[in-house]
Amino acid sequence: MTSLAQGIERIGEMRCGVGESPVWHAAEAALYWTDIPNRTLWRFDPATGRADHWAVPEMAGCMAMTADGGWLLAMETGLFRTARLVPGQPAPAATRVATVAHSHAGMRFNDGRCDRQGRFWAGTMVMDMSLAATDGKLYRFDARTGALDVIRDELITPNGLAFSPDGRTMYVSDSHPARQAVWAYDYDTGTGTPSNPRLFIDMNTYPGRPDGAAVDEEGCYWICGNDAGQVHRFTLDGRLDRSVAVPFAKPAMCAFGGAGLDTLYVTSIRTDDTDPLSGAVVALRPGVRGIAEPVLRD
Structure with missing residues (x-):
């Protein structure tokens, strides 16, 4: 890890095209994430500084841990499962568990994660954002039944999925310049x-x-301010509590990790080939703890 200004450290030397979906794997004490356009999954071990990566057959917009140590990947054509990723070994085969029939050409999954009960949520988008196409949908996947259901449509670039500590509030954003909004929902944890x-x-x-x-353990919502080089923390009533500057213009997603869940990892999007931090992943200590990421419930 390389120390940067203001208590921020860079992890590894990789530069992702679009670094997304960081997930802290507590049992392995390692951070995983996906580089979407490069069809690559990354793993970083903070204790050793070792970085590993694996190729996947399609662009993976987001990923979630499974109870058996593997991963659920939301890719271009649907949801896929893969066995545990072992450093130094090839990636295991990805098995499709759900197929999506997109309503527009050039679509893929984007942001997503499991709710506190282990259901997987993910949104789809038209990759050409200049079209401002409202074909994006928000899906819920229940691995117990294999059902993949559309819960919300007419989104442009669905993002910002998160759940409150008690699981009773769900957050969803649309990061397209035409929207730039975050919504909160009451969430029935039973259904x-x-x-x-x-x-x-x-x-x-x-x-x-x-x-x-x-979301941190106090229930506050941390959101990456893409294009502004900041990560914002909002209180439960939607009030801006603080903003943290990061050393790249386009932070993409953040996740809590580390042994005490007191480290905030932030991925980014590579936009400037001359800037060595564009597309990098950094770690910082925000002064609050996060919540362990749920695993997919089978």
Whole structure:
């Protein structure tokens, strides 16, 4: 890890095209994430500084741990499962568990994660954001039944999925410049049903577009301010509590990790080939702890 200014450390030397979906694997004490356009999964061990990566057959927008030590990957054409990724060994085969029939050409999954009960949520988007196409959908996947259901449609770039510590509030953002909003929903933990949508944050009034997010143990919502080089923390009532500067313009997603879940890892999007930190992953200590990431429930 390389120390940067203001208590921020760079992890590894990799530069991702679009670094997304960081997930802290507590049993391995390692961070995993996906580089979407390069069709690559990454693993970093903070104790040793070792970085490993594996190729995947499609662009993986997000990933979630499974109870057997493997991974669920939301890719271009659907959801896939893979066995445990072992450093120094080839990636195991990915098995499709659900197929998506997109309504527009050039679509893929984007941001996603499991709810506190182990259901997987992920959104789809049209990759050409200049079209501002509202073909994006928010899906819920229940691995016990294999059901993949559309819960919300008419999204452009779904992002910012997160759940409150008690699981009773779900957050979703749309990071497209035409939207720049974060919504909160009441969430029925028994059925996995969101209701009562309301605007939680109008990001048009804050720096950056609302990209990937995480929730800390106090219930505050951390959202990457894409294009602004900041990560914002909002309180439960939608009030901006603080903003943390990161050393790249386009932070993509954040996740809590480390032994005490007191480290915030932030991935980024590579936009400047001359900037060695564009596309990098950094770690910082925000002064609060996060919550362990749920695994997929079978």
